Amino acid sequence: MADPSTYRPAPGSIPESPGVYRFSDAQSRVIYVGKAKSLRSRLNSYFADLSGLHPRTAQMVTTATSVQWTVVSTEVEALQLEYNWIKEFDPRFNVRYRDDKSYPELAVTVGEEFPRLQVMRGPHRKGVRYFGPYAHAWAIRETLDLLLRVFPARTCSAGVFRRSQQIGRPCLLGYIGKCSAPCTGQVSPEEHRDIVEQFCDFMAGKADGLMRRLDREMAAASADLDFERAARLRDDLGALRRAVEKQAVVLGDGTDADVVGIASDDLLASVQVFHVRGGRVRGQRGWIVDVAEPADDHESRLGDLVENFLLQFYGSRADDEGAAAVPREILVPALPGSLTRERAGTEPADPEADAGGAEDLDAWLSGLHGSRVSLRVPRRGDKRALAETVTRNAAEALAQHRLKRASDLTARSAALAELGEMLEMESAPLRIECIDISHVQGTNVVASLVVFEDGLAKRSDYRRFAIRDRPGDDVASIAEVVRRRFTHGAAGKGALEEAPEETAGPSAPLTSGPVPEAPTSNVPPAIDPNTGRIRRFAYPPQLLVVDGGAPQVNAAAAQLAELGIVDVTVCGLAKRLEEVWVPEQEFPVIFPRTSEALYLLQRLRDEAHRFAITYHRAKRSSSMTVSALDSVPGLGETRRTALIKHFGSVAAIRRATVEDVMAVPGFGRRTAEGVVKALGPGATPPSADPDAAAPPIAAKA
Structure with missing residues (x-):
């Protein structure tokens, strides 16, 4: 210390x-x-x-x-x-507004010729319009299923769409009226885009005009005695009303805003955000963060949390989504940080106090949005009532987190302390890495590296390896993974992958301070000595766990000793009796069967096994893919792809003539004749050839 x-x-x-x-x-x-x-x-x-x-x-x-x-x-x-x-x-003591999951959103691929409606997660992409986020994917799919009756837009994948184009028949949704079937030409691209635009208008809050129009059309159809069309419009109108009822109206003026609510104590803070579009709540997000900023009172702490949230949340969203990530209005529970302290005791004249003193945040947010962004503290009316609702949600989330963490934190702390004591470590291991090998009879050998910090999985640091040296030898594979994991960090490359290039900031400020140049010899190679920037895997774990017994543990320890790394404890967990092995020991360390430390090691081992076998199965599946085109001499990957793209299937290629095959770019007569000879009538399928090499037999890893 x-x-x-x-x-x-x-x-x-x-x-x-x-x-x-x-x-x-x-x-x-x-x-x-x-x-x-x-x-x-x-x-x-x-x-x-x-x-x-x-x-x-x-x-x-x-x-x-x-x-x-x-x-x-x-x-x-x-x-x-x-x-x-x-x-x-990525400083460890800064408040971090990160989700433990990605929230589902309703996405419309407006950049495609035939836009597609789908539920998506993860970062936003260009050419896609998003609605949400929503708390649950099932809620979006339920709403989307209702709306497809009124807006029969495409929802199928690119593969299904191309197949329907080739065979000239729509999928099931096209037959039941939930898709306009643009794949078979039942509607033109312009008509399909018009359907999608109407859907986007409805999701953007412009539902009233559409419902009034359907009501008028239904009345007109009834007056013309076209009762079948009137009944269909009645059902469409009912579907729209049910979809609208799923989204509560919270602001009658149709405001687009983000409403932020915060509840905190001395150690933790709960932050909730309601995304209101067109006066309706379109999505909700929440975080539990540590309180780290020094503050003189509750009001100052609340203002500091607001400032940190606005900075990180909208900054990261703008990087992914652009100007659309920042709404025109943001309702917050208090004025940001230092401005709150400066304006303490002054009551704003405006009932909805515009944070006029927060010119810095206003200017920054406006720069992200591209136009004026209003940062307000609601004082009365519907907006204040909504803000209080969001704050109550934040308080409820904080109470639930306390109840959950009370048991989880106690168990994790006990497990880490017991683990350090049983393995005779100087302190409890806060960062643990685990290695597992997966293969089938020495084929498709892969390895996984999973990371736990403070007893919880840190999935962003998971890594996987394709074994290069002596595949099939588990001991050699363990040694290879240990060498690759620790050698890269020692070489200053960042472990396992190159760190991104440093980017310049938005301005060129004057750097100052009493810190002299740090001598290179005292700075770890994985740390930039000039900026202090952390490369990935810049620091080693306190504990390295391998899946196996004494041979695997000794191989990992020998590799660390060869690299000159002495401050990493190594152990192994053997599956059969759940024994814990340490290097150069004749007998294993026996943990009590009810030990929290043993449970932690088992969770770590099982997670490493799951991650490794997932990668192994993916590699094994790709290696077992066999096509009839593989047996045609002279066909490489490019020509096989061109054939499938042109004809749509191997069955269609079997029916083709030499002239048909020559119509494919890149095929001359000799190659076309070879294709027809190999796949045409009378040709022997690869599986029927007794001399053909059989694909590897699938076996459970």
């Missing part, structure tokens, strides 16, 4: 200008990034009496060994630089 007084800047050396600061640990990793209107005032607050600091802040300043700062000219530049550094360095 470092003493903050050993790296505290000299009195008077910190400027009073606005800027961004960062704390780094002994390995030159950036562990915290913050911004301040006055660097001197903010940094001096970190070096006060430790007993008066927030526990998480005290842990941060005692973990750090140096502090640097960058002076900027305006607070807008400070916001931009703070966001870029948080994104670049």
Whole structure:
């Protein structure tokens, strides 16, 4: 534990200008990034009496060994630089608004000739219009199923669409009236796009006009005694009304806004966001984060949480989605950070207080959106009632998290402490990595590397390997994975994959600070000595687990010793009796059968096995794919693909003549004759040839 007084800047050396600061640990990793209107005032607050600091802040300043700062000219530049550094360095003590899952959204591929409606997760893509996010995928699919009756747009995959085009018959949805079947020409591309545009208008909140039009058409059809069409329009109108009822109207003026609610205590904060479009709640998202910022009172802490949320949430969304990620209006429970403290005791004249003093955040958000963004604190009316509802949701989520974490945290802490004690480690292993090998009789040999931090899976750090040396030998494979995992990090390449190139920030601020150039010899090779930027897998685990017994454990330990790595504990978990093996020991370490540490090792081993066997099965499936075209001499991958694309199937190729095959680009007469001879009438299928090589037999890994 470092003493903050050993790296505290000299009195008077910190400027009073606005800027961004960062704390780094002994390995030159950036562990915290913050911004301040006055660097001197903010940094001096970190070096006060430790007993008066927030526990998480005290842990941060005692973990750090140096502090640097960058002076900027305006607070807008400070916001931009703070966001870029948080994104670049991924500091462990910063509040992180990250989902443990991706939320489903309703996507419309408007960039395609025949747009498709589908449920999608993950980052946004160009040429796709999104509606949501929603809490559950089943809710979107249920709504979409209702709307397809009114808007029969395409929902099939590209493969199904192409197949229907080739055979001239629509899929089942086309027969039951839930698709207009553009694949078979029942509607033109223009007519299909018009259907999709009407669907997008409905999802964007323009439902009233469409429902009034259907009502008029139904009445007109009834007056003309066209009762069949009137009944169909009546059913369509009912489907639209049921879809609309699923989305509650919360703002009668049809406002587009994001409403933020926050509930917090001394250690945790719950953040909830309701996405309101056209006056209706279109989606909801939530996070539980650690409270890390020092604050004088609850109002200041709330303002700091609002500022951090706006910075990270809209900054990352704008990177993925562009201007559409930021709405025109954002309702927050308090004014951001320092502005809250400056304006404390002043009541805004406007009942819906526009955070006029927050020019920096206003300007930054407006720059992301491309036009004016209004940041407001609702004071009365429907917007305040909705804000209170969102805050109640945040408080409920925080209460549920406390109940869940009370047992989980206790069990994880006990497991880690017991594991460190049983393996005679100096401290509990906070980062554990596990390696598993998967293959079938020495074929398609792969390995997995899974990572647990604080007893929980860290899926972003999972890696998989295709074994290169001596496949089929588990001991050699374990040694190869250990060498590849630790050698890359030691070579400064970032472990397992190259770190992205450093990108320039939005401005070119003046860098200053009392920190001299760090000698290269004291900086780990996987850390950039100039910026302190962490490359992936820059630091080793405290514990390395391998799936196996004494031979696998000794191979991993020998490889670490050969690389000169002595601070990583190695153990192995044998499947048969769940014995824990350590290097160079004749007998295993026996954990009690009800041990929380043993349960943790089993979860780690099982997760590594699941990840490895998934990769192995994918490789095995691709290697077992056999086509009749493989037996045709002179056909490579490109020509086989061209044939299938032109004819649609192998059955169609069998019926083709030499002239038909010559019509495919890249095929001359000799090649076409070879194709017809191999696949035409009377040809022997590859599976019937007794001399043909049989594909490998599938076996369970």
